[in-house]
Amino acid sequence: MSLKNLKQRKNEIRSKYKKLRENFSYEKKAELDEKITERFLNLQEYKSAKTVFAFVSKDIEVNTEDIISDALKNGKKVAVPLCNTKSTTIDFYYINSFDDLKRGYYGLLEPDAEKCSRADEKDADIMIVPGLVFDRNGYRLGFGKGYYDRFICDYSGLTVGICYSRCIENKLPLGYYDKPSNLVVTDKYTIDTR
Numbered sequence: 001m002s003l004k005n006l007k008q009r010k011n012e013i014r015s016k017y018k019k020l021r022e023n024f025s026y027e028k029k030a031e032l033d034e035k036i037t038e039r040f041l042n043l044q045e046y047k048s049a050k051t052v053f054a055f056v057s058k059d060i061e062v063n064t065e066d067i068i069s070d071a072l073k074n075g076k077k078v079a080v081p082l083c084n085t086k087s088t089t090i091d092f093y094y095i096n097s098f099d100d101l102k103r104g105y106y107g108l109l110e111p112d113a114e115k116c117s118r119a120d121e122k123d124a125d126i127m128i129v130p131g132l133v134f135d136r137n138g139y140r141l142g143f144g145k146g147y148y149d150r151f152i153c154d155y156s157g158l159t160v161g162i163c164y165s166r167c168i169e170n171k172l173p174l175g176y177y178d179k180p181s182n183l184v185v186t187d188k189y190t191i192d193t194r
Contacts, residue, residue: 006173006175009173010141010144010172010173010175011144013132013133013141013169013172013173014132014133014141014143014144017132017133017141017167018060018132020166020167021060021132021164021167022060029063030063032062032164032187033062033063033066034066035187035188036062036162036163036164036185036186036187037062037063037066037067039185039186039187039190040067040128040160040162040185041066041067041070043160043183043185043190045125045126045158045160045183046126046160048125049076049125049126050076050077050125051076051077051078051079051119051123051124051125051126052067052068052071052076052077052078052079052124052125052126052127052128053078053079053080053081053092053119053121053124053126053127053128053157054067054068054071054078054079054080054127054128055080055081055128055129055130056068056080056081056101056108056109056110057130058107058108060132061130062130062162062163062164064128064162065098067128068080068095068098072095072096072097077094077119077123078094078095079092079093079094079095079111079119079124080092080093080095080101080110080111081093081110081111081147081151082104082110082111082113083104083105083108083110083147085105088145088146088147088150089147089150089151090147090148090150090151091118091119092118092119092121092124093111093113093116093117093118093119094111094116094117094118094119095111095116100112100115100116121151121154121155121157122157124155124157125157125158126157126158126159126160127155127157127158127159127160128160128161128162129148129152129159129160129161129162129181130142130148130161130162131161131163131167131181132167133163133167133168133169133172134161134163134167134168134169134172134181134184134191135168135169135170135171135172136168136169136170136171136191137171137180137193138161138180138181138182138183138184138191138193139172139174139178139179139180139181140161140163140172140178140180140181141172146177149177149178149179150177152179153177153179158182158183159181159182159183160181160182160183160184160185161181161183161184161185162184162185162186163184163185163186164186164187165186165187165188165189168184168186168191180193181193182194
């Protein structure tokens, strides 16, 4: 598949799953988010983790608020991403509470770099990866900006995608830099690609 065709195909898939997610009722989304959160919090890999890299969810994504709250409450170190729009990269910063966040890139809640200290990715025991859609091999499609793709390329720790079971494809079209998540947690099952 040519690069142009690959991009077009990925954009078609993104569009499909954005629409699907936007059509979830508030109640249905909350129910699915709760199931995914419960399944994630019961992972042995999460329970034993001392440092968790998480993303602060936006409306269309699986809600990560309860995961972040649980990690903080249980004394785990939590780092969340800050987008560098010039280089389209992300850096993770430790937070102690949601008060350490402020509105940033695209209205996302991001760590306040003046209040928070930068985290070293080598310290992460587990990283939660966002995605609009995952496949059964752990590959993902995000929102198309490539921030996480660039970060994950050099990251060697455990990655866990969280996603709705309705947003799982058998096989996604892959680009050169795509790297699978080790686990994908959905509302119905967990995929282990290790």
